Amino acid sequence: MTVTMPSALSTARESIDSHLRRAVGRLDPDTRRVSEYHFGWVDADGAEDSRPGKALRPALVLLSARAVNGVEHRASHGAAAVELVHNFSLLHDDLMDGDISRRHRPTAWTVFGRSAALLAGDALLGLANDVMLETDSPRALWAARELAGTVRELIAGQAADLDFEQRAEVGFDECLRMVAGKTAALIACSCSVGALLAGAPEHTVRRLRGFGFELGMAFQLVDDLLGIWGDPGETGKPVLSDLRSRKKSMPVVHALNSDGEAGRRLRELYRQPEQLTEHQVEQAAELLRVAGSEDWTRNETERRLAVAHRQLREADCQGTTEGLTELADFVLRRKQ
Template sequence: MTATPIRTLPAALDTGMAMVAPALRDTVQHYLCPEMERVAQYHHGWADADGRPTGAWGGKLVRPALALLSARAAGSAPSAGVPAAVAMELVHNFSLLHDDIMDGDTARRGRATAWTLFGVPKAILAGDALLTAATAVLLDSDGAGARSAAVSLMTSTQRMISGQVSDVDFERRDDVTLAECLKMAGDKTGALLSCASSLGADLVGADPMLVGRLGAFGEHVGLAFQLVDDLLGIWGEPERTGKQVGADLRARKKSLPVVKALNAPGSDELAALYFDAEPLTEQQVARVTRLVELAGARDWAEDEAARQIASAQRCLDTAGIEDEVRDDFLEIAAFITGRRF
């Protein structure tokens, strides 16, 4: 399979990986006790369950790459943003470790999840240790804005937690409004991408106006990403993303297009199918898909994603940053949303 051009790995991700990966490993070794380091190494993909190096890496380090770019946006060398980049990836992985326990997921990135190998207690503690290390690496750095950056990270983490709680609550509710669903997506996905896109600038002590613009860029990218992800969860693109057609419907996820359709006039048939206790048949999945589309929710989600992308772009255009940095930001945004900027 040849990747479509838009999904070509952005150069900024390569740069980020080269700069952040060693720092991330050093940070985990420095702050965590040996047994927690072992769990973290496994979870990140660097090591197998016995601590043997895999020579591989778990994620694409999207958030760290954004953090490095935000240091560049503030006129600093990308290296000045490394502690911010490391902190972002640590918080991201703290949330994944705990998420996998909460959701009972047994696989991530094609490997067994940490809790299935090390037990729930150690996976909880490893998440706690990563969150703790994320704050410490910022505060121990020599960035002029370390304190402000750490506060920003905590605020975003608190929002992310709020989004996760809503996600848990939505599962047992059949009256979720679109406003609630948008807030949840902003908290769960937007908050951390907003933080990642501004944390490097914050850390080097940039003008709060610039930090704000970069944060708003990330917030919009996060919402666009969530909308696209939710579209893929219904209409899929298994050949490109691995997402199966209808996957989110079978799981009865309260995704944005579904909630939009449920709150549209004449949603009785959809609601009856979606809130039924029995598993959906393939015929019913097809009918639900059609009803969501007929309600205009597919078009709405596409349009809304485009609006978020346009807003994200405007944030950068008015941020007064170098063209090259701007283009790198947009390339990563295009990569994670699968949409042209």
């Protein structure tokens, strides 16, 4: 089944493109080159290219502003700032996780080196605060503080994820906390920043943040499913890639903490010192199914989205929420 990209994603990309390019243009030539490559604007030689990201988070900022019947243009700087933070995290995560491909081409650190990619990420984070404060919204400072707090959560989530790689045992609750910081926090912030900049009351901001948090948890659950069973042609990653690297994603941690024979055998595979053979990788995928972890992940995704929709209904938005609902459905159905 082909999943249609919501129009709000392309609209968001167009709305923030000039803000992003203007901000990145302030950087020194070397850092700017790495950043432009990472954003997909140029290829490794500096020639014009076009490989943009999905722009989910900026779309959520703009749609949340629209939902509260606010002035959308006031939220455009916030949308760009959130996207800068997201790409700061991607540059650093690719480096720390050793990922060599993003958007079907080599990651920035493999092209320009580890130090250059690290500095580019730092630069994007520094630009995010400047861009946020350039809005004419009287709540710009509040939004900037919201984003700064989210960055701390994001870093804590990534630190926990790195710590998990060094441990044989990871509790299910701490895995959920890691995902809440690494993924859900910025998606929640996207919704609250849009509402804040548009002048929404505190109750609405809080409910939209809750909507974004549950959507973010669902987003990561779908990512985890795609990392194991996704179509390589869509995801850009080999099939079973997360199991091959023995990543402790939520379905895996769910199975590792199960009491049955499948959980025991998976724990043995994850603890063995040797690299997993292809047969063992396929065996691990089957053990996840037997442990009920694939079904749990799909059911939990549906449950999180149901909670997100309830938060949205209770937000008492004065404008249209159709775009937010459409994006939530896209998160569930996406293939990449």
